[in-house]
Amino acid sequence: xxxxxxxxxxxxxxxxxxxxxxxxxxxxxxxxxxxxxxxxxxxxxxxxxxxxxxxxxxxxxxxxxxxxxxxxxxxxxxxxxxxxxxxxxxxxxxxxxxxxxxxxxxxxxxxxxxxxxx
Amino acid sequence: xxxxxxxxxxxxxxxxxxxxxxxxxxxxxxxxxxxxxxxxxxxxxxxxxxxxxxxxxxxxxxxxxxxxxxxxxxxxxxxxxxxxxxxxxxxxxxxxxxxxxxxxxxxxxxxx
Numbered sequence: 076x077x078x079x080x081x082x083x084x085x086x087x088x089x090x091x092x093x094x095x096x097x098x099x100x101x102x103x104x105x106x107x108x109x110x111x112x113x114x115x116x117x118x119x120x121x122x123x124x125x126x127x128x129x130x131x132x133x134x135x136x137x138x139x140x141x142x143x144x145x146x147x148x149x150x151x152x153x154x155x156x157x158x159x160x161x162x163x164x165x166x167x168x169x170x171x172x173x174x175x176x177x178x179x180x181x182x183x184x185x186x187x188x189x190x191x192x193x
Numbered sequence: 194x195x196x197x198x199x200x201x202x203x204x205x206x207x208x209x210x211x212x213x214x215x216x217x218x219x220x221x222x223x224x225x226x227x228x229x230x231x232x233x234x235x236x237x238x239x240x241x242x243x244x245x246x247x248x249x250x251x252x253x254x255x256x257x258x259x260x261x262x263x264x265x266x267x268x269x270x271x272x273x274x275x276x277x278x279x280x281x282x283x284x285x286x287x288x289x290x291x292x293x294x295x296x297x298x299x300x301x302x303x304x305x
Contacts, residue, residue: 081236107291118197118282118297119237168236172291179244181227182293186236 078102079171081185089193090161096154096188098169105171108152109182110144113166125152149174159192166190195220197285199296207304212270214299216283221261224290228257228268229282231298237282241268245288273303 078101086094098108106127111119123144124132131144141163143155152171156163166189170182196219206212216226225244229237241250241257243266249258254271270277280300284293 109292111295116297116300118295119284119293120295121292124292166234170293179225181225181239181242182291184229184237184239187234189234 079169079183079185081169081188083188084186085189085191087191087193088159091158092192094156094159094190096156096167096169096190098152098154098171098185100150100171100173100183103171103173103183104149104175105152106149106174108146108169108171110142110152110154111168111170113168113187119168122154127152156190159190161192164190164192195285195287195294197283197294197296199281199283199299201299202297203300203302205302205304206273208273208275210273210303212268212273212277212301212303214268214270214281214283214301216266216268216296218264218266218285218294220285220287221264222288223261224286224288226257226259226266227284227286227293228255228266229284231280231282233280240281270301273301275303275305277301278303 080099082097108125110122125146127146133139146152168187170184227242228240243259256269280298282298284295
């Protein structure tokens with residue numbers, strides 16, 4: 076079945092560091108990918124919709140200059156947390172939609188990235 | 194804005210008992226509803242997807258029902274096993290939109 080690879084799985088770094096997370100569709104093309112954030116014991120909250128070849132669409136309250144999204148190819152979207160601070164520590168998960176699949180097909184999720192800012 | 198609620202937040206049952214997990218949503222104009230499993234510190238595993246035109250879906254010991262008019266879905270897990278211990282999330286997709294709205298999940302513990 077379709078697989079989404081998310082890397083790295085875990086990051087621990089100092090405050091002020093910028094961190095890049097990759098989301099890759101391995102066997103399908105994805106013109107649209109989604110980035111979610113999950114705090115402990117809470118739901119996944121959609122941060123932004125990543126669109127291949129164009130600007131990402133951010134949800135209300137999400138700082139676009141803080142969370143930079145680049146979707147330069149049909150199989151790769153990256154999320155960069157710029158100048159990360161402890162409050163950015165969270166679990167980040169991406170999902171991808173098969174561009175050539177039927178519209179009623181489910182999205183495919185990555186395994187997530189645990190970000191810890193010291 | 195679509196609001197998705199899952200009750201209860203946590204559930205502990207002895208092995209062999211049937212599980213009933215509830216999901217409710219405020220906007221009935223949905224495209225589909227999906228149930229996921231999430232193990233601690235891990236990503237999401239899709240369990241069942243119910244299209245808006247369907248009333249239920251079944252996979253092995255899992256059965257999910259959908260009542261769109263009342264804004265409810267229920268996930269039934271028959272004859273629970275310790276390996277079923279995880280957090281179960283439901284997510285709703287609205288029509289003409291690929292975004293998913295998630296509930297906060299129900300954390301299930303099956304005691305051996």
